[in-house]
Amino acid sequence: MSDVIAAPSVRALALQKGIDLEKLARDLGRTSIAREDLEGKRPASRPAGDTSYWDVDHSQFGPVTEEPMSRFAQLAAANLGAANALIPQVTHHDRADVSSIEALRKELKPEAQARGVKLTALAFQAKALARALREFPRFNSSPSPDGKTLTLKDYVHIGIAVDTAHGLMVPVVRDVDRKGLWQIAAEISDLATRAQNRKVGPDEMGGASMTITNLGGIGGIGFTPIVNPPEVAILGITRTEIVTVWEGDTPRPLPMVPLDLSYDHRVINGADAARFISYLAGLIADPRRIMV
């Protein structure tokens, strides 16, 4: 007996349509296949919509080549499509002074080398975010599927989006609020390395309070990341730039990191988002406050 449950009529139809039921069930993450799954209707896990826009013979306009989307990429595409279709998202932009963090990193550099850990700005940002999430518990929550309940989480896990050769992965650092910077930096580095080699276990990927997507090493002055459900917000970071700040009549150049906070507007309103990011920027500007 096949492990995939499908009525004999459904199996016959699959045969006629040349559909591999075992593969379809795997792709859909299901144990049973219904007639509707075979009849051209979009499988339930993908957002509904008209895909005919993409039904174009591009070769009529010039030479083209085709390459298959990997299963990994297809899954990521489906998730991003669903997130964008289902969540009313707003992105709030701000920036934070990182001169203190930079000074501290410089100061700790010999110790970092001695420990064999690279103390990255990202580790500070993750730590600051963890503190902000404790201060604003609504940002560390998830709505129920029917939207009738909000689950508030009494833990702080931070997802770190990692750009890998085979696609985007989001390993999660657990209990960031209870860990020190050395450990956070080491864990981020370890997860990122293992993600590159696809060696991150499924138990290390999910259950985050919020995700950080950091493009600081590449560039940009801002972007609008897509919230990673069931989380309610995501923090985007781009490259630190020198910004001139006026103190009275005196111009002062300061290194500032752009912060982009996309949030689920069903759960978080704009004023809260502004307060949250302003609080976060304050923590980054004066990391001593993280401990206070």
Next chain:
Amino acid sequence: MSDNHADLIVLGAGPGGYACAFRAADLGRNVVMVDPRDTLGGVCLNVGCIPSKALLHAAEVIRETRHGDDWGISTGKVSVDLDKLRAKKENIVARLTSGLVGLAKRRKVQTIRGTARFTSDKSLDIDGEAWTFDQAVIAVGSAPVSLPGWPEDNRIWDSTDALELREIPKRLSIVGGGIIGLEMATVYAALGSKVTVIEFMTQIAPGVDADAVAILRAALEAEDVTIHTGTKVTEVKAAKTALTLTCEGGFEGTIKADAAIQAVGRRSNGSLVDLSAAGVEVDESGIIPVDASCRTYVAPIFAIGDVTGNPMLAHRATHQGHVAAEVASGHAAALDTDLIPSVAYTAPELAWAGLTQAKATERGIPHKVASFPWAASGRNLSSGGADGLTKLVYCPESHRLLGATIVGRNAGELLAECVPAMEMGATLEDLALSVHAHPTLSETVGFSAECALGTLTDL
């Protein structure tokens, strides 16, 4: 192209062959069907399923009449007019086979009586006449296996001889306790023979659930059938007065018999049609290997039914026949299920499909068992039914039904509920929550499921 050309030719007019020929004709093909028998229907209709069921019905009538006293109904001593019974059986067979002739005519399927042999992958010889074809379906069935070293003697029968009902031997030995042997034991025991069944394996109906088989064995023994399991017949001597079977193993000694039936299995007939000329592979057991779509390794040639190996069952052949006709006509089809029901039409009947407890254990498949004893079935008791058992094998996690074995009156019919249930992926809950009519034997299926779920109130 010769005058004798077939668009699609089917070799064999058994349940697989005619199903294939008729389905292909319904799909618009010009079909020729060739079979060496006088009548259509193959082994099943002529010397298999149908005549044996007629005799089993007679056996049932005899037993019921004998047990009538328990109900206060007395009819005196039961006597059997063998000629009349044989005529009745033959009449039933004739009605069905001539019915097939009508069905073939209506579909304009040309039937040829003859023996076909391949001369290439596009041509055949039918009793000296050359034929060409575009596609061929081999449905030439199987034949009873003869045991080596047995003497030539007309008191030694195969299943075909046994169904001829030549006489009622006083002492009948049946070598082989599979479905056919046990059905013959049921028939001849009711007709008055002193029957002895000798089975090489440790259990009659080898491979079937042991609890269910124990019930069947007890019932047969109550009808005065002697059963020797784990026993091998080492020598058979044919003297004028009797046959003498020397046995070793579970039973050591000699058995005297006035007739003996060899029922040790059937052999595929793949070696009878000169397949090498067509380039079609056939193994040393006479089996033609095919895929789920009944294709052989030679594109225009298909094979179906007993000639493709086990299980050698008419209903498998019929389904394969449809598949071959459809695939040959350009449709996508396959018989891709393990759920082919088996039924022994003994008294009581024994029927099973899917996994047995033993097979699940052997294959390391996680499973649990739920059963319902028929002693607690109102319908069974009120209709004079003897012991019986409904036993379900299911997945402990999903509760999905994985197998069913039923022993008892009409078990073959009752199994019909379980097969589609398994095909549809039904769970114990599905079976338990489906309303079964009361009082019926089918309730035992629902009760078994309820028993496993802890919702049963009838035990």
